[in-house]
Amino acid sequence: MTRVLELDHITKRFGAVTANEDVSLHLEKGEIVALLGENGAGKTTLMSILFGHYTADEGSVRVKGQALPPGKSRAAIRAGVGMVHQHFALAPNLTVLENVMTGTESLWKLRSDRAAGRAKLMELSQRFGLKVDPEARVADLSVGECQRVEILKALYNDAEVLILDEPTAVLTAQEAESLFATLREMAAKGLSLIFISHKLHEVMSASDRVVVLRRGRVVAERETAETSKEELAELMVGRAVQRPERLPARPGAVLLEAVDVSLGGKGAASLRGVSFRLHAGETLGIIGVSGNGQTTLAGLVSGLYAPDAGALLIKGHAPARYDVPHAIAAGIGRIPEDRNAEGTIGDMSTWENAVLERIWAPEFSSGGMVRRAAARAATEAIIRDYDVRGASVDGRIRLLSGGNMQKLILGRVLTAGPDILIAAQPSRGLDEGAIAGVHERLLEARGRGAGVLLISEDLDEVIGLSDRIRAIVGGRLSPAIPAERADAQLLGLMMAGDWTAAERIEAEGEAK
Amino acid sequence: MSVLLDILGSVGMWEAVLRIATPLIFGTLGVLLCERVGVLNLGIEGIMTFGAMVGWLTVYSGGDLWLGMLAAALGGAVFGLLHAVLTVVFGLSQHVTGLGITLFASSFSYYVFRLAVPTSSSPPTVEPFRAYPVPGLSEIPVLGPILFTQTAPTYLALALVAVLAYGLYRTPLGLAMRMTGENPHAVDAQGIDPIRLRIGTIMAGSALMGMGGAFLTLAAFNSFFPTMVQGRGWICVALVVFALWRPGRALLGALLFAFFDAFQLRLQTVVDGVPYQLFLMLPYVLSILALIAMARRARVPQALMQPYRRGER
Ligand SMILES: Nc1ncnc2c1ncn2[C@@H]1O[C@H](COP(=O)(O)OP(=O)(O)OP(=O)(O)O)[C@@H](O)[C@H]1O
Ligand SMILES: [Mg+2]
Numbered sequence: 032m033t034r035v036l037e038l039d040h041i042t043k044r045f046g047a048v049t050a051n052e053d054v055s056l057h058l059e060k061g062e063i064v065a066l067l068g069e070n071g072a073g074k075t076t077l078m079s080i081l082f083g084h085y086t087a088d089e090g091s092v093r094v095k096g097q098a099l100p101p102g103k104s105r106a107a108i109r110a111g112v113g114m115v116h117q118h119f120a121l122a123p124n125l126t127v128l129e130n131v132m133t134g135t136e137s138l139w140k141l142r143s144d145r146a147a148g149r150a151k152l153m154e155l156s157q158r159f160g161l162k163v164d165p166e167a168r169v170a171d172l173s174v175g176e177c178q179r180v181e182i183l184k185a186l187y188n189d190a191e192v193l194i195l196d197e198p199t200a201v202l203t204a205q206e207a208e209s210l211f212a213t214l215r216e217m218a219a220k221g222l223s224l225i226f227i228s229h230k231l232h233e234v235m236s237a238s239d240r241v242v243v244l245r246r247g248r249v250v251a252e253r254e255t256a257e258t259s260k261e262e263l264a265e266l267m268v269g270r271a272v273q274r275p276e277r278l279p280a281r282p283g284a285v286l287l288e289a290v291d292v293s294l295g296g297k298g299a300a301s302l303r304g305v306s307f308r309l310h311a312g313e314t315l316g317i318i319g320v321s322g323n324g325q326t327t328l329a330g331l332v333s334g335l336y337a338p339d340a341g342a343l344l345i346k347g348h349a350p351a352r353y354d355v356p357h358a359i360a361a362g363i364g365r366i367p368e369d370r371n372a373e374g375t376i377g378d379m380s381t382w383e384n385a386v387l388e389r390i391w392a393p394e395f396s397s398g399g400m401v402r403r404a405a406a407r408a409a410t411e412a413i414i415r416d417y418d419v420r421g422a423s424v425d426g427r428i429r430l431l432s433g434g435n436m437q438k439l440i441l442g443r444v445l446t447a448g449p450d451i452l453i454a455a456q457p458s459r460g461l462d463e464g465a466i467a468g469v470h471e472r473l474l475e476a477r478g479r480g481a482g483v484l485l486i487s488e489d490l491d492e493v494i495g496l497s498d499r500i501r502a503i504v505g506g507r508l509s510p511a512i513p514a515e516r517a518d519a520q521l522l523g524l525m526m527a528g529d530w531t532a533a534e535r536i537e538a539e540g541e542a543k
Numbered sequence: 544m545s546v547l548l549d550i551l552g553s554v555g556m557w558e559a560v561l562r563i564a565t566p567l568i569f570g571t572l573g574v575l576l577c578e579r580v581g582v583l584n585l586g587i588e589g590i591m592t593f594g595a596m597v598g599w600l601t602v603y604s605g606g607d608l609w610l611g612m613l614a615a616a617l618g619g620a621v622f623g624l625l626h627a628v629l630t631v632v633f634g635l636s637q638h639v640t641g642l643g644i645t646l647f648a649s650s651f652s653y654y655v656f657r658l659a660v661p662t663s664s665s666p667p668t669v670e671p672f673r674a675y676p677v678p679g680l681s682e683i684p685v686l687g688p689i690l691f692t693q694t695a696p697t698y699l700a701l702a703l704v705a706v707l708a709y710g711l712y713r714t715p716l717g718l719a720m721r722m723t724g725e726n727p728h729a730v731d732a733q734g735i736d737p738i739r740l741r742i743g744t745i746m747a748g749s750a751l752m753g754m755g756g757a758f759l760t761l762a763a764f765n766s767f768f769p770t771m772v773q774g775r776g777w778i779c780v781a782l783v784v785f786a787l788w789r790p791g792r793a794l795l796g797a798l799l800f801a802f803f804d805a806f807q808l809r810l811q812t813v814v815d816g817v818p819y820q821l822f823l824m825l826p827y828v829l830s831i832l833a834l835i836a837m838a839r840r841a842r843v844p845q846a847l848m849q850p851y852r853r854g855e856r
Contacts, residue, residue, distance in 0.1 A: 084731070084853075104734045105734030105735075114732065118728075120731075121726065122721075122725030122729050122845070123845060124842055124844075124845060125722060125725060129721075129722070133718050133719055133733050134730065134734050135715075136715040137715065138715050138735070140715050142713055143714055143717075143718060184733075
């Protein structure tokens, strides 16, 4: 075996935060290594150092025995390192081919050789089974397709070492499966890969070796064949993790009711005649492959859009106006699907982000002036109670790791004590420990009588948290089935649009 | 009615259109370049003034006319560098920096002008660019006098439109520039330094603005006075939106505005009883209407006005 990559005693600090401490890691040719660790453990930072995006405070990176100059992505690319970033590094208004070709030719060439570029792209796309349309505008692609473009971009640069930072966080289960099939094929062809994931089943099925980071340090290294999900979860968090149990629900009055709502898609799939009821003290799970109207549904309930037809009743009344302030005033809390775009404002501080949604509440402002002391105290409480790591009250929120940002949003919503909670993909990108934490909080909210509308693609999450489950397919909702009757097969049928079994189960429930 | 037809039918009117459009073409291309890499450059009004002054001063002190254009370009580039350092390197507000540069460059131009020409009530003149009839082509009836009997800088401006259109869409450098305006992180991830690219492009764009200013003193008129740019810079900023950030459309926009301007000038002289200020407003009002019509389709560079800091997520 030849060693293609070596990271030697890497240390990286951001002010008071030590993101990596004395981390060493190596990669053999044709090997797939999984990098595992809690949110904020320093995985992205480590990979960014390897790729020359950050400069390490100490330590060195060697590719095929040659030391890489620190802080130079160009050198890393030349040495054959390719990176697929956690947040895609793509330009939405440019075409796929343009995104792939940028920076691959000498800048001073008088003519860009698009024909050759396209030929090379198509050849790679064929060889690795990554289908793309070179002339499509990136903004028109689905996340799965963007992911493919990112990988092709790295391959186009003749990468021999490919790094994927949470490649499956935004993919559907099928997309993820086909991605891993591709990655294994790549490894068989001699590429070496490092991928980051929070999903243990992916790690177990796709990797040869696992490296676990905790609080910036390597705490364990295992051959995948010689470890188990349980051991990895424990190594990662430092304790055994268990997802919380759901106690039987005690449903109360109807809090939220949609009556035959239709809504044209706002850049997302539309809703076509959606009806459902959400009771106090219960969780209604909406499962579905993304792109079937979930985003629109979440937007509708949080007051972003008004229905084109039908009505949305909150505690029996139609709101005076369908907008966000009215929704918040009516007691609706939301955990948005895209935390960077809709959940936070990256360049504002943690405390501003924590209170902005309720800045007009008397707690946080009076007479048009912000009550900073109260706002900061509330933020400190959230950081403490929800274990938001790496956050300071005045620090910009952009600097938080994805998982910790999510914890802050969760804290912000739940401390307001909403009657109706809408949680869209609440554990996307979170580690096992954090997911358990989020689930516990969602169950707690339900326990004190809130109605929770859970929108998720994750079967285990939906079955584990919901009392009743509906599938969303092409903007329509399936009949509701009780969680006790749900299993992967039935939910799979429902998500595929076959509702006969679900209808029977719903009818049974009503007959009783 | 026949008055209008008379105006529209006169060769002089159409010839003026291209002349009036020239500084706008330079300026619009300059703003377009800066915005394509994601930086708003409101320094244009001042940079044009400075270009006008430096160009004029160079020729007044005995330099060649082209040396004057070159000096204006260099002067523009220097102010561009200042803007780039403040907005790109230090990440300061692009609005505030740009307006600051406009104020500074305008006053500084007047200051230098007064140093060079301390006393004199009527501004001293230079010998400006003469119309250069392109051999052969200028003989074509109607089109010849309109298109091919212009001054050399006008031909240069037209050529630049083609060069930029080609450069932005057909060369690796142009692609990298467009990508920088869309997502500097993506450029960085491909191993190109978006900061250096931004600085260089802003300097080039500002050089064009400087040349646009110099056209005023070295071709359109023959002397310098401090208020001569008269909002042309701001028009260029608006024209870039109208142009949807494309060089070809920028030319179209500049011509359209120049057409309205030339038209109202002639209307003023033939229509009585209407305050001339109303005619002066005409091109601006029509530009605003055109802008509204176009802006809805605008595909703004996604990273416009977003500073990029390395080593940050
Ligand atoms: N540019 C930066 N400035 C300040 N702090 C930073 C910066 N980048 C990362 N950090 C901090 O370093 C720590 C490690 O972050 P990193 O993004 O590497 O975590 P991660 O393991 O990738 O987490 P996740 O699974 O949530 O993506 C976090 O506490 C984060 O807040
Ligand atoms: Mg990360």
